[in-house]
Amino acid sequence: MTQLMKTRVIKVNPTRPDAAAIRQAAEVLRGGGLVAFPTETVYGLGANALDSNAIEGIYRAKQRPASDPVIAHIHHPSELDSLAIDIPAIARRLATVFWPGALTMVLKRAPGVPDNIATGTNTVAIRMPSHPVAQALLIAANLPIAAPSANTFTRPSATTATHVLEDLDGRIDLLLDGGETTIGLESTVIDLTGERPIVLRPGGVLLEHLRAFVPDVMLAPKYMGASGKTDTSEVAAVSPGQMIKHYSPRAELMLFDGRDMSVVVATMQKSVQRLNAQGKRVGVLAPDEEHLYFAKEAQVKLLGSRDDLQAIGHSLFASMRMLDGRDVDVILVHGFGQDGLGAALWDRLLRAAEGKVIRVD
């Protein structure tokens, strides 16, 4: 990969970011440059959301097809009206309840917002992040910031500054290093432009919580069937940019699913043995409870207790990257159910496994 520029890295206090650092980053954004910054979900790769050339730069840096739309970040719900039109009442309600936070709303795009933020649609995705660094940067730049996750296309999202550099060093102007992100999984994306609200991507804001305010919300069809909760009456169009290969470690990921924990674990153990016999280096992403089953025959990365999905979400992407760093050929993992944050975890694992699930029933 050619080194295109020198990436400056500035450390910032994640709770009380240094004003001088924020000012420098804001200047880069105002000049059309690229700044990676922490949000509460994952690191974002930011550019001026009102400048189509700057947005073009995001796609180049990420090596991502321009057909994959990008989220516009704002610092206050009042900015909704400058980016979107025909905003439904439910969007304002959801903004009041869930912002700042891990909810992204897809709305009709206002004139003047560059087309390449969501090429091929008349929509724009908008989120108000809660991370103090993101907030400070948005205020200082006095611009909406277009930002996808700060990883190269198909790699796991970056939850630390080191991950951002792994993928984007030499490809962006500046990185604000605010330490680890807290949630570790991306935002929930809800499309409010159709007849019925659709969750295009489960994430940091739980479906169960959304349902309290949007009872008729449905999950995009690509999740049904894969989740085992198929309901074919609830079918909707798939959003652009929702191709399955995403969040992938370099190693092949084998995703196991099944009701009986001990049967699944036994099947995984057999797979580990078979792969070892083939001379493959095997990694396992395991909750603490499953550690002992694999400790002898595989590189195990512990994710925390199965009962603590937040801890698992916090470390999932970092753990995939860590096993990649140990040069494993294959990574085995057992899903974490579909409830609560389990839905978002399942989505990320399913994509990392390129849509393949090994069902053990």
Ligand code: TXA
């Ligand atoms: O938590 C997050 O959402 C992070 C942080 C940086 O905010 N951002 C993020 O961006 O994950 P990205 O680009 O990696 O994922 C954005 C998701 C994609 O699934 C994309 O297809 C969807 O949002 N999306 C963005 N704009 C859209 C639009 N106009 N219509 C439909 N889907 C859209």
Ligand code: MG
């Ligand atoms: Mg992404």
